[in-house]
Amino acid sequence: xxxxxxxxxxxxxxxxxxxxxxxxxxxxxxxxxxxxxxxxxxxxxxxxxxxxxxxxxxxxxxxxxxxxxxxxxxxxxxxxxxxxxxxxxxxxxxxxxxxxxxxxxxxxxxxxxxxxxxxxxxxxxxxxxxxxxxxxxxxxxxxxxxxxxxxxxxxxxxxxxxxxxxxxxxxxxxxxxxxxxxxxxxxxxxxxxxxxxxxxxxxxxxxxxxxxxxxxxxxxxxxxxxxxxxxxxxxxxxxxxxxxxxxxxxxxxxxxxxxxxxxxxxxxxxxxxxxxxxxxxxxxxxxxxxxxxxxxxxxxxxxxxxxxxxxxxxxxxxxxxxxxxxxxxxxxxxxxxxxxxxxxxxxxxxxxxxxxxxxxxxxxxxxxxxxxxxxxxxxxxxxxxxxxxxxxxxxxxxxxxxxxxxxxxxxxxxxxxxxxxxxxxxxxxxxxxxxxxxxxxxxxxxxxxxxxxxxxxxxxxxxxxxxxxxxxxxxxxxxxxxxxxxxxxxxxxxxxxxxxxxxxxxxxxxxxxxxxxxxxxxxxxxxxxxxxxxxxxxxxxxxxxxxxxxxxxxxxxxxxxxxxxxxxxxxxxxxxxxxxxxxxxxxxxxxxxxx
Amino acid sequence: xxxxxxxxxxxxxxxxxxxxxxxxxxxxxxxxxxxxxxxxxxxxxxxxxxxxxxxxxxxxxxxxxxxxxxxxxxxxxxxxxxxxxxxxxxxxxxxxxxxxxxxxxxxxxxxxxxxxxxxxxxxxxxxxxxxxxxxxxxxxxxxxxxxxxxxxxxxxxxxxxxxxxxxxxxxxxxxxxxxxxxxxxxxxxxxxxxxxxxxxxxxxxxxxxxxxxxxxxxxxxxxxxxxxxxxxxxxxxxxxxxxxxxxxxxxxxxxxxxxxxxxxxxxxxxxxxxxxxxxxxxxxxxxxxxxxxxxxxxxxxxxxxxxxxxxxxxxxxxxxxxxxxxxxxxx
Numbered sequence: 001x002x003x004x005x006x007x008x009x010x011x012x013x014x015x016x017x018x019x020x021x022x023x024x025x026x027x028x029x030x031x032x033x034x035x036x037x038x039x040x041x042x043x044x045x046x047x048x049x050x051x052x053x054x055x056x057x058x059x060x061x062x063x064x065x066x067x068x069x070x071x072x073x074x075x076x077x078x079x080x081x082x083x084x085x086x087x088x089x090x091x092x093x094x095x096x097x098x099x100x101x102x103x104x105x106x107x108x109x110x111x112x113x114x115x116x117x118x119x120x121x122x123x124x125x126x127x128x129x130x131x132x133x134x135x136x137x138x139x140x141x142x143x144x145x146x147x148x149x150x151x152x153x154x155x156x157x158x159x160x161x162x163x164x165x166x167x168x169x170x171x172x173x174x175x176x177x178x179x180x181x182x183x184x185x186x187x188x189x190x191x192x193x194x195x196x197x198x199x200x201x202x203x204x205x206x207x208x209x210x211x212x213x214x215x216x217x218x219x220x221x222x223x224x225x226x227x228x229x230x231x232x233x234x235x236x237x238x239x240x241x242x243x244x245x246x247x248x249x250x251x252x253x254x255x256x257x258x259x260x261x262x263x264x265x266x267x268x269x270x271x272x273x274x275x276x277x278x279x280x281x282x283x284x285x286x287x288x289x290x291x292x293x294x295x296x297x298x299x300x301x302x303x304x305x306x307x308x309x310x311x312x313x314x315x316x317x318x319x320x321x322x323x324x325x326x327x328x329x330x331x332x333x334x335x336x337x338x339x340x341x342x343x344x345x346x347x348x349x350x351x352x353x354x355x356x357x358x359x360x361x362x363x364x365x366x367x368x369x370x371x372x373x374x375x376x377x378x379x380x381x382x383x384x385x386x387x388x389x390x391x392x393x394x395x396x397x398x399x400x401x402x403x404x405x406x407x408x409x410x411x412x413x414x415x416x417x418x419x420x421x422x423x424x425x426x427x428x429x430x431x432x433x434x435x436x437x438x439x440x441x442x443x444x445x446x447x448x449x450x451x452x453x454x455x456x457x458x459x460x461x462x463x464x465x466x467x468x469x470x471x472x473x474x475x476x477x478x479x480x481x482x483x484x485x486x487x488x489x490x491x492x493x494x495x496x497x498x499x500x501x502x503x504x505x506x507x508x509x510x511x512x513x514x515x516x517x518x519x520x521x522x523x524x525x526x527x528x529x530x531x532x533x534x535x536x537x538x539x540x541x542x543x544x545x546x547x548x549x550x551x552x553x554x555x556x557x558x559x560x561x562x563x564x565x566x567x568x569x570x571x572x573x574x575x576x577x578x579x580x581x582x583x584x585x586x587x588x589x590x591x592x593x594x595x
Numbered sequence: 596x597x598x599x600x601x602x603x604x605x606x607x608x609x610x611x612x613x614x615x616x617x618x619x620x621x622x623x624x625x626x627x628x629x630x631x632x633x634x635x636x637x638x639x640x641x642x643x644x645x646x647x648x649x650x651x652x653x654x655x656x657x658x659x660x661x662x663x664x665x666x667x668x669x670x671x672x673x674x675x676x677x678x679x680x681x682x683x684x685x686x687x688x689x690x691x692x693x694x695x696x697x698x699x700x701x702x703x704x705x706x707x708x709x710x711x712x713x714x715x716x717x718x719x720x721x722x723x724x725x726x727x728x729x730x731x732x733x734x735x736x737x738x739x740x741x742x743x744x745x746x747x748x749x750x751x752x753x754x755x756x757x758x759x760x761x762x763x764x765x766x767x768x769x770x771x772x773x774x775x776x777x778x779x780x781x782x783x784x785x786x787x788x789x790x791x792x793x794x795x796x797x798x799x800x801x802x803x804x805x806x807x808x809x810x811x812x813x814x815x816x817x818x819x820x821x822x823x824x825x826x827x828x829x830x831x832x833x834x835x836x837x838x839x840x841x842x843x844x845x846x847x848x849x850x851x852x853x854x855x856x857x858x859x860x861x862x863x864x865x866x867x868x869x870x871x872x873x874x875x876x877x878x879x880x881x882x883x884x885x886x887x888x889x890x891x892x893x894x895x896x897x898x899x900x901x902x903x904x905x906x907x908x909x910x911x912x913x914x915x916x917x918x919x920x921x922x923x924x925x926x
Contacts, residue, residue, distance in 0.1 A: 292889075313889040316685075363679035367701055370685035435775055438867045440886045441686075444701050447872055451677050462872060463775045463785070474775060482775070 043319075043372075044327040046098045046585070049578045054279040054593030060575065062285040062589075063294040064307035067258050071242065071250075072231030073209040074150050077159045079491075079584045080308055082209070087263060087283070087589040088236040089212035092123055092144065093203075096275070097588045100331055100384040100495040100581040101539060103207050104275060107144065107237065109188070112206070118197030118535055123206070125188045130268035132236040134248045135215045139237060141190040143213035145182045150219070151210045152176055155228045160493065164205035167198045176223065197535050200542060204496040213237055218248070239278030239590055241266040261285040263589070279593035295570055299325055303594055304572045305587050312369070315568045319372065325571050329585025331384030332567035333491035334377055334500075335368070335442075337449055337484060337560035338475060338518035344483045345430055345458070346519075350419035352557035357401035358412035359452050364562040367444035373568055376405040377561035380501060381550045384581050386539050387497035390547030397554045412456060425457030432483040435474040438464035442487035445562070449486035460484075475518045478510065488518050489565075491584055497546030498534060505553055506530045521558045638919040645915020651908040659715045666712070671695070671705050674712040675873040678703035688891045698893035700883065706894055709875035710901050716876045717905060720787065721857040724794030728856075729849050731795060732802025733841065737833055739803070740810025751807070754800045762797040763862065769793075770868025790869050794856045802848060806841055813837045843920040851913035854906040861902055877902045 069078045073089045076082060086094065092112075093103035105111060109126040129139045148165065151158030153176025165171055168181025183191045192202060205211075215235065222230040232251035234242065240263040242254030255261045263283040271278070285307065295314025298304045299322045310318070318326040339346035339355065346352050365374040378396020381387045396402050400411050413424030421427055432453060436446030443464050450462045465474065475485035492499035503509050507522030526549060533545035553559075567585030571577040578591035629637070639645060658665060666673065681695070681703035682688050690698045697707035739750040769778070770785045777784040783792075813819060814837065822836050861878030863869035870876035877898040884895035 312886060316687075316890060360679060363677070363702075366679050366682050366684075366686035368686065370683075372685055433775060440883065441701070443872070443883065447702055448677060450873065451675065461775075464867060464872065465771070465774050469771065469774075480775065 042323040044324070044577075044579075046327075046329055046579045046581045049097070049327070049576070049591075051097060051578060051591050052277060054277060054576055054591070055595065056279050056593070057281050058279075058594040059282040059284060059303065060280050060589070060592060060594065061304045062283060062307050062587075063289065063298060063304060064285055064287050065289055065291045065294055066308055067287050068255070068261065070231060071255060071261075072156075072228065072234060073212040074147065074156045074158050074214065074228070075231065076209050079586055082583050083307060083586050083589060084242070084261060084263065084285070085209045085212075086238070087240045088234075088238045088242060088266070089209055090129065090237040090274070091209055091211040092206040093211075094207055095495065095580065095582040097578050097580045097591050101386045103204075103495070106275075107139070107211070107213060108206075112203050114199040114203065114537055116193075118199040118537065119194045121192040121194075121199050121203055123190050123192075125190065126273055127188060128270055128273045129213075129237055130270070131213075131215055131218075132241040132266040132268050133244070134246060135218050135235045136268060137215070139213045140187040141184040142187070143215055144190050144211060145178070145184050146216040146219070147212055147214040148182060148210055149174065149178060150176055150214060150223055150228075150230075152179075153223055153228070155223055155226045156230075157227070158210055160205070160208060161210065164202060164208070164493075165210075167194045167196045167202060169193045169195050200537055201496065201498055201534060204494045204499065207494045236266045237269075239266055239269045239271075239274060239276055240264065240283065257287075259287055261287070276590035277593075278590050280589065283589050298570050298572055302572045302574045305575055305577050305592070306570050307587065309567060309584075310570050314570060315369070315373070318568070318570050322570070322573070325573055325575075327569040327571065327577060327579045328373065329567045329569065329579045329581060330375075330564075331382060331581050332565040332585040333489055334380070334382045334561065334565060335364075335445070335487055335489045335563040336377060336380075337486045337562065338488045339559060340481070340483045340520055341558055342478075342520035342522065343481065345426065345428060345432070346483060348419050349556055350415045351426070352560070353401045354412045354415035354419060354456060355452065356557050356560045357404065357415060358407050358409055358456055359560055359562065360407035360448065361405045361562040363406075363448050364445050367441045367448065368563055368565075369441070373566045375564040375566070377564045378402055378405075379550050379554050380505070380559070380561060381497050381546065382492075382500060382564045385492060385495055385497055385500055386543035387547040387550065390544050391550035392547075392554075397551055399554065401557065402554065407452070409455070416456065421457070423457075427457060429459075430483075431459040431461055433481070434460050434462045434484040434486060435470055435480075435482045436462070436464050436486045437467040437470045439467050442467070446486040449484065449560075453484065472514065476515045477513055478515055478520055479512065485518050490516075495582060497543060497550070498530075501546060501549055501553070502530055502534070505558055519559050521553075521556075523552075523556055523558070526552050526556070526558075635919050639915060642915045642918060644911050645918070648908040648911035648915065651904065652912055655714055655718060655905060655908070658711055659718045662711050662715055666708050669707070671708040671711075674704065674709045674875045676704060676708075687887070688894065690891070690893055697897040698891065700880070700891070700894050701887065706880070706897050709880060710877070710897050712875040713877045713880065713898060713901065714905075716787070716870055716874065717857045717860065717902070720790050720794065720860040721853040721909070724791045724856045724860075725798070725849050725852045727791060727795040728798035728852065729802055729845060731799035733806050733838075733845060735799070736803035736806025737810050737837065737841075740807040741814055741829065741833055741837070743811070747807070750803070754803055757796065757800050760796070762793055762859075763866075765796075766790075766793045766863050766868050767866060770863075770866075785868055786871050787874075790860050790863055793863065794859055797859065798852055798856065802845070802852075805844060805848060809841055809844065810837055813840055847913060847917045847920055850909060850916050854909035854913075857902070857906055857909070 066080055068081045070076045070081055071084055073085055076085045090107040092108040094106040096104055107126055109124045113122045125141045131137060150156045151161035152174035170179035170181050181193050219230045222228055222233050233248045234250060235248060242250045243262040243264050244250045244254050265281060291311040292313055294306050295310040298306045299318055339352055341347060361376045365376060368374050379391045381391045416424045434450050436442060446464060450460050453460050474480050474482050475488060490504055503516045505521045507527045510517045510520055510522060529549050533549055536542045536545045569579050569587055574595045576593045576595050578588050579585055580588045681699040688699045688701050695705050697710060699705055735750050739747040769789060772778060773783050774785055819832060819836050822832050860869055864876040864878030865882040870879055880898040881895055888895050
């Protein structure tokens with residue numbers, strides 16, 4: 001698995017939109033948004049928004065404070081970029097807006113076939129899909145093969161190729177050219193050959209934009225440049241394309257860095273080959289500006305949406321005065337406290353349980369905006385991911401340290417005593433190194449966690465640093481021996497429970513730098529269970545297998561969970577926006593329409 | 596010969612404002628020389644703005660010293676007491692009320708309590724940092740001015756080098772590099788010590804330059820020459836003849852330096868490399884309040900006002916001291 005740093009950052013940014021103001025209790029009643037997640041009445045969700053019947057035509061204006069990072073499908077790995085990439089590119093599989101568990105064949109004609117004991121994946125390519133100008137020709141399986149192969153090209157350097165595609169035969173030595181792990185027996189078939197029976201996870205990763213076809217004869221000259229220039233000359237297979245000139249040049253035309261991006265209809269897109277309605281004629285994306293100003297423009301203007309998560313005052317304004325223009329997407333990731341399972345006080349499971357019991361998770365979530373945009377996290381597979389319900393749903397496993405979202409010092413004292421501290425307070429000499437993010441609301445969460453530790457008798461040294469520094473230099477570097485990272489977050493790359501649990505809690509994934517198993521969890525029983533669950537095929541069996549692992553993680557209190565994120569989005573009154581459940585819950589332009 | 600008490604609070608050994616100055620009418624009963632301190636106070640008390648500022652500074656000192664008692668007397672919770680019940684169901688802090696006159700922050704911590712405790716940090720950093728900077732500046736300035744020559748050149752270049760260090764960037768760098776385990780074996784740690792170190796580093800040079808200039812002038816004075824002719828040692832001349840004549844400008848400059856240092860601390864804490872949470876610092880509170888200003892104006896307003904009034908009071912006090920100690924340059 002790859003770190004989802006960018007997506008995590010986005011989730012953290014989403015949390016910035018919190019801190020909402022007082023709302024009348026009468027208007028705060030909740031309805032089910034699916035998967036047992038409560039959403040506030042009157043607020044849209046991807047499950048309540050209609051995917052059909054939209055008005056065709058018109059131009060949507062998208063206001064976006066942040067510039068894109070990479071629009072090349074082989075490089076893109078950022079939630080903001082994904083909104084454009086998934087409107088212009090067709091990976092082998094993709095998620096419909098209201099689903100984050102069952103990928104739909106997209107460039108693939110039908111579901112993939114797994115054979116060879118989980119070592120072979122066969123995918124048939126949809127016919128009749130054409131590249132946008134200037135390539136224009138029909139897509140073949142070789143284009144998908146090249147798209148994935150270029151992920152290993154040093155000039156491209158796809159960020160998640162090593163994580164998800166390293167089990168392909170020859171992937172370790174791949175450098176952009178063909179390798180034995182990918183073959184194309186005919187123009188409409190692509191076969192993946194694996195060295196290990198890891199077909200389920202490789203198949204799940206085929207929803208990522210790396211599997212969107214790229215025409216080799218056109219892209220090769222751009223990929224020969226260091227770094228690749230293909231993103232600036234890209235062609236599309238989706239309903240939209242970045243506006244370009246006759247030579248295919250996008251840079252300065254369809255995308256002006258820091259200024260704008262323009263999506264126009266792909267003239268070669270055939271609706272009969274796609275499940276997306278693609279109502280809009282054009283999408284004008286304006287880059288830059290203050291997020292609060294942008295949010296107000298969107299709420300009070302027309303034909304607009306805000307691309308990224310709106311600022312806190314805007315979510316509040318939308319909630320209080322423009323509720324029908326507010327959309328909340330559940331399943332936008334999670335936040336938990338990583339505690340050092342390997343050494344120090346929290347190598348003792350009872351101290352971990354005591355911390356869990358003592359923590360006021362509702363206070364942690366209030367700091368992130370309260371129940372409108374969070375749910376109290378009670379286990380580790382988050383909402384909308386298969387296995388969530390099997391692992392306990394919203395309520396989570398019924399163990400006493402998990403039963404009190406507001407925290408319970410009596411239960412905490414019980415576990416302190418079991419840990420060998422008869423007074424119910426920690427009496428050791430160790431000063432805990434607590435390193436958190438200094439960005440709001442993570443900083444507030446860090447202070448609550450720090451105070452909880454003090455209430456348990458621990459001496460602490462709280463240090464707040466930049467978010468990226470917290471991950472890269474401290475929490476992601478085991479040699480730093482950090483005891484507590486109070487606000488780490490995770491967003492799965494795709495809707496599979498392994499994408500949530502494996503990297504974060506499998507001992508085999510502990511590395512010396514860039515480590516994402518922040519708590520250094522290395523429990524042989526859990527590792528073995530994960531090894532077995534990796535091989536399980538099928539959504540339901542995998543959900544059950546990984547839910548069992550989730551229960552083991554709770555039983556071992558490997559981390560202290562507190563927040564399942566929900567992502568807010570805002571739109572103008574005359575926009576029928578449709579948000580996604582996957583990614584971090586942003587708008588989906590292929591389904592959004594004007595009223 | 597020493598100018599003694601006359602120079603203690605006079606402008607310099609030149610005796611511009613010697614006792615018995617005819618601008619002050621003598622009592623009819625006879626000549627009653629006013630001490631320099633009396634002269635100073637006589638001038639100072641005429642400046643009502645400075646007096647008010649002094650009163651406010653004294654008030655701040657009392658607040659800082661008796662913070663726990665004041666918080667207890669006012670019935671406020673401690674500065675680090677978190678109470679999520681004081682935020683609404685969506686996490687917005689509640690505004691000013693009788694129980695919490697300055698409102699609460701996102702963690703339900705009482706803002707008034709934190710502002711009161713923040714006074715401690717502000718004054719501690721402002722006064723201590725200034726004291727260290729002054730000590731270093733006076734020693735180096737005196738040595739440079741008194742001995743001149745190679746030592747003066749060396750120390751003056753050192754001052755130039757230190758002046759060229761971007762202190763804020765240095766603070767950010769040290770704060771980032773030494774964040775968790777500290778640097779130099781843990782000697783340099785972010786927090787109060789680092790802030791005081793940076794303040795001293797940033798400010799001693801200015802004092803050193805002023806002192807050097809004064810000493811260069813004073814060392815040529817007749818009373819210094821006379822003392823030297825009588826066989827006084829360098830140390831004696833520096834301490835007994837020159838130093839008393841430096842006190843007035845040092846006091847004035849140091850007083851004006853304190854508010855700058857309080858602002859620097861607030862700036863460093865605002866940027867996250869100053870005082871560590873949960874210790875209350877005005878700058879840190881202002882930083883934490885920024886994202887929620889639209890919904891919780893009180894969280895930024897009260898620490899901001901405290902910072903503003905404190906800096907203003909020290910500045911006005913410094914001006915008043917300047918006027919009283921050196922009336923020739925009075926406004």
